[in-house]
Amino acid sequence: MHERETPGLPLGWVKLGEASQVLRALAAAYGVPRCDDITRCGDGGCGRRTAIQARTDGGPMLDWQKDTICYKHVGELAIQADVYRVPGRTWQPVIVWIHGGALIAGNREAIAPWQVELYLQAGFCLVSIDYRLAPETKLPEIIADLRDAIRWVRRCGPGLFGLDPERLAVIGHSAGGYLTLMSGFCVQPAPRAIVPVYGYGDLIGSWYSQPDPFYCRLAPVPPETALGSVGQTPISAPQDWQRFSFYLYCRQQGLWPREVGGVDPHGNPGWFTPYCPLQNVTGSFAPALLLHGDQDTDVPYEQSRLMAAALQQAGVACELITLQGRGHGFDGDADAAQDAQIQSAFQRVLAFLREHCA
Numbered sequence: 001m002h003e004r005e006t007p008g009l010p011l012g013w014v015k016l017g018e019a020s021q022v023l024r025a026l027a028a029a030y031g032v033p034r035c036d037d038i039t040r041c042g043d044g045g046c047g048r049r050t051a052i053q054a055r056t057d058g059g060p061m062l063d064w065q066k067d068t069i070c071y072k073h074v075g076e077l078a079i080q081a082d083v084y085r086v087p088g089r090t091w092q093p094v095i096v097w098i099h100g101g102a103l104i105a106g107n108r109e110a111i112a113p114w115q116v117e118l119y120l121q122a123g124f125c126l127v128s129i130d131y132r133l134a135p136e137t138k139l140p141e142i143i144a145d146l147r148d149a150i151r152w153v154r155r156c157g158p159g160l161f162g163l164d165p166e167r168l169a170v171i172g173h174s175a176g177g178y179l180t181l182m183s184g185f186c187v188q189p190a191p192r193a194i195v196p197v198y199g200y201g202d203l204i205g206s207w208y209s210q211p212d213p214f215y216c217r218l219a220p221v222p223p224e225t226a227l228g229s230v231g232q233t234p235i236s237a238p239q240d241w242q243r244f245s246f247y248l249y250c251r252q253q254g255l256w257p258r259e260v261g262g263v264d265p266h267g268n269p270g271w272f273t274p275y276c277p278l279q280n281v282t283g284s285f286a287p288a289l290l291l292h293g294d295q296d297t298d299v300p301y302e303q304s305r306l307m308a309a310a311l312q313q314a315g316v317a318c319e320l321i322t323l324q325g326r327g328h329g330f331d332g333d334a335d336a337a338q339d340a341q342i343q344s345a346f347q348r349v350l351a352f353l354r355e356h357c358a
Helices: 018-029 113-121 139-161 175-186 223-228 244-253 256-261 269-275 301-313 340-357
Strands: 003-005 046-055 061-074 077-085 092-098 125-129 163-173 193-197 288-293 318-323
Touching (some): 061 113, 061 139, 077 113, 077 139, 092 175, 092 340, 113 125, 139 175, 139 256, 139 269, 193 340, 244 256, 288 301, 288 340, 301 318
Parallel strands (some): 092 125, 092 163, 163 193, 288 318
Antiparallel strands (some): 003 061, 046 061, 077 125
């Protein structure tokens, strides 16, 4: 499929009782908005500019704006990014933010507003990206979008938004945390710092390639429901949570690596090696600060523990912050902005970013 970089399906849903409630909870954790919460911008170029005024931490009003831009075309699909910045600031460090959703769902709008304000108040510009999603698009092309997005930020950000391309960090949550870890070695030059939040470095371990005990306690998702929630045409910004039924089906059947990668991990595990950060740790890996709740039932806490141990063994600057008693999507709760443990963790994130992106 032809790809070019640029400078500038509602489906039926079958309720599944308890499983439906879990799907809605997953969507809420990933910050997937309702259809009517999203204003789509036009194809190509800067489609929308929004001026916003907000008060952060009881301090003075912070004026900032959001520009929506297409950073890449794949055929007829425009893949977009939201650029959050404070007007008038120049040559500022930049955070590339990557949404979660199991590489199957989610979009760039998923970032919590309090985190946008936190990063802007700290002096960063924030670029939240979309990327093509599985199963319509497979893993190699998803990673290509990751690389292209960061390349676009570095090449076009200075002229368009006054960004410093040298002082770039990557932050992502869940599957976005996985992509964040990928950026630590597959993007050149590597980011100055990466912050994977409840991410993972292993794609083919039993936690993902075997039926998951937690999700198997729920009502099984029928194959026709799962397949009916996805399509054939590449997509990068679904507007609701229906695709999570396909994710739940994959977890119940142990099919996630096959559906996302297009390759059977049991028959050809070596194919996944270039896409497993845990197997690609060297001393040149980007400095990393990992956050994970020790009660995560979606992505095991062990994933961050193993990743941190491998990075430390390789001599990479690394720290793991464990949030006691917290599950998946802990920072997406409505009261997260007032939660002392979560706010302490994100203050450490800011200190880490300042240390490596100063």
